[in-house]
Amino acid sequence: MSLDTAAPQLAERRWSGAISLALRLVMVVALLAIVVQAAIVVRARPQDLITGAYGMADIIRRAMPPDFSKIGMVWWPALETIDLGIFGTVGGVIMALPLAVLAAANVTPSRYLYYLARGVIGFARAVPDLVWALLFVTAVGLGPFPGALALSVHSIGMLGRLFAETIEHMDMGPIDALSLTGARRVQVFTHGIIPSILPSLLGIALYRLDENIRSPLVLGFVGAGGIGFELLSAMSLFQYQLVSLLLIITFVIVIAAERLSALLRARLG
Amino acid sequence: MLGGNGSGKTTLLVCISRMLRPTAGEILLSSTDLTKLSGERLRQARLPLAMIWQQASLVRRRSVLRNVAAGALGRYGGLWTALGGLPAVERRAAYDHLRAVGLAALAGQRAGTLSGGQAQRVAIARALAQRPQVLLADEPVASLDPEAADDIMRLLRHLAAHEHLAVLCVLHQVELAYAYADRVVGIRDGTMAFDRPCAELSRDAVRELYLNEAA
Numbered sequence: 012m013s014l015d016t017a018a019p020q021l022a023e024r025r026w027s028g029a030i031s032l033a034l035r036l037v038m039v040v041a042l043l044a045i046v047v048q049a050a051i052v053v054r055a056r057p058q059d060l061i062t063g064a065y066g067m068a069d070i071i072r073r074a075m076p077p078d079f080s081k082i083g084m085v086w087w088p089a090l091e092t093i094d095l096g097i098f099g100t101v102g103g104v105i106m107a108l109p110l111a112v113l114a115a116a117n118v119t120p121s122r123y124l125y126y127l128a129r130g131v132i133g134f135a136r137a138v139p140d141l142v143w144a145l146l147f148v149t150a151v152g153l154g155p156f157p158g159a160l161a162l163s164v165h166s167i168g169m170l171g172r173l174f175a176e177t178i179e180h181m182d183m184g185p186i187d188a189l190s191l192t193g194a195r196r197v198q199v200f201t202h203g204i205i206p207s208i209l210p211s212l213l214g215i216a217l218y219r220l221d222e223n224i225r226s227p228l229v230l231g232f233v234g235a236g237g238i239g240f241e242l243l244s245a246m247s248l249f250q251y252q253l254v255s256l257l258l259i260i261t262f263v264i265v266i267a268a269e270r271l272s273a274l275l276r277a278r279l280g
Numbered sequence: 281m282l283g284g285n286g287s288g289k290t291t292l293l294v295c296i297s298r299m300l301r302p303t304a305g306e307i308l309l310s311s312t313d314l315t316k317l318s319g320e321r322l323r324q325a326r327l328p329l330a331m332i333w334q335q336a337s338l339v340r341r342r343s344v345l346r347n348v349a350a351g352a353l354g355r356y357g358g359l360w361t362a363l364g365g366l367p368a369v370e371r372r373a374a375y376d377h378l379r380a381v382g383l384a385a386l387a388g389q390r391a392g393t394l395s396g397g398q399a400q401r402v403a404i405a406r407a408l409a410q411r412p413q414v415l416l417a418d419e420p421v422a423s424l425d426p427e428a429a430d431d432i433m434r435l436l437r438h439l440a441a442h443e444h445l446a447v448l449c450v451l452h453q454v455e456l457a458y459a460y461a462d463r464v465v466g467i468r469d470g471t472m473a474f475d476r477p478c479a480e481l482s483r484d485a486v487r488e489l490y491l492n493e494a495a
Contacts (some may be wrong), residue, residue: 079461121422151437184333184336184337185338185339185340187299187337188331188333188337188338188403189339189353189408191297191326191354191409192325192330192350192351192352192353192354192406192407192409193298193324193326193327193353193354193410194350194354195353195354195362196351197358197362198353198356198361198362199399200338200477201363201364202346202350202353202364202366203339203350205364205401206339206341206342206364207339207340207341209341211339225350252310
């Protein structure tokens with residue numbers, strides 16, 4: 012670079028420095044404005060928290076001690092919650108796997124099926140499990156079954172997407188080699204793709220199981236069984252000591268599921 | 281088959297295996313023209329044509345034996361193989377193929393644990409499981425050390441003689457071609473420069489193949 016072109020470039024640099032500083036200021040102000048408008052829109056009133064503290068303390072006092080004498084009638088909904096998670100995950104895996112194959116760009120048999128599968132997966136994910144539960148409760152009635160269905164369908168969203176990504180990122184060498192030996196498409200899938208990605212699939216499914224054992228709590232609120240349903244009825248009957256027992260049980264189940272899932276996933280590595 | 285980088289050796293091999301459809305010409309395999317076929321009929325017609333690459337391309341999490349037996353899948357269409365099973369006949373045959381490449385002792389091991397040379401032998405055994413008439417090899421020794429490379433070339437040579445296989449092998453090392461080939465085809469700029477028995481091949485002709493690259 013010659014000297015006479017260097018001078019204007021320096022000036023340019025000074026300008027761009029000033030502009031980027033101004034931009035940064037604008038960004039900070041904009042960020043603040045966004046947070047402030049959020050506080051206004053949700054009508055955040057810190058003083059209510061202070062006056063409400065007494066009410067909260069009262070509820071906690073009435074919930075103590077947890078009513079352990081009711082433990083006999085709690086274990087069934089607890090089992091129901093766990094089984095909701097298991098059924099939801101297994102059902103989700105069964106439906107997500109074929110969809111994932113269609114939705115993986117490198118193995119999909121056709122462009123149309125690719126977009127269709129991506130659409131179904133995206134839709135299952137976009138509709139919250141609570142809404143799925145409401146839909147299935149209207150369809151098959153109250154009880155744990157609609158909850159299990161809701162979890163299955165909602166799980167397709169996350170499982171399908173992650174399965175498809177796993178397939179897209181796998182080493183295609185063995186797959187191409189197998190197709191070239193004359194193996195049919197199904198055979199390439201079961202002999203090449205599945206064995207290669209099985210550990211990743213199991214890991215994802217276990218992760219989802221952990222999540223599916225946590226979410227039935229909310230599903231119970233719309234009548235889809237499990238501990239959530241018991242929690243809702245105990246709350247509406249003002250049985251706060253039962254509520255605290257249910258919360259403890261829930262806590263134990265959730266932590267246990269999370270630890271177990273993490274432990275199994277670590278074993279897979 | 282010899283030739284410089286980008287001369288079209290691999291493209292030619294890929295066309296012969298019909299992963300690509302050539303724009304002109306015909307590929308005759310026992311007097312069937314592969315260029316005219318597609319879909320299921322192409323799959324059937326291509327069965328006698330096996331291929332190995334620079335990478336062994338094994339399913340790393342499956343056993344060596346199952347990797348080899350999977351080479352035979354093209355001949356089976358039933359539900360059992362579709363669900364991931366392997367015919368008992370082919371498992372036994374896979375042992376024989378592994379013995380042919382000298383690796384019967386490793387049959388139960390996971391394919392991911394093998395060394396490069398061993399993996400390439402397993403890939404050859406898988407190709408044998410396909411019961412091919414022709415074996416296409418795309419730089420099969422390019423990522424191996426000289427000793428393993430010699431082993432593999434000797435094995436290919438042996439199989440060509442004893443299993444009545446036509447072996448078409450793309451090589452980068454000219455010396456290997458001199459040592460193991462019957463016939464050498466030189467490719468330059470996408471056209472055939474020469475096609476001669478190895479014995480009649482002059483060093484100058486080979487050197488000329490790589491000249492354009494330097495210029």
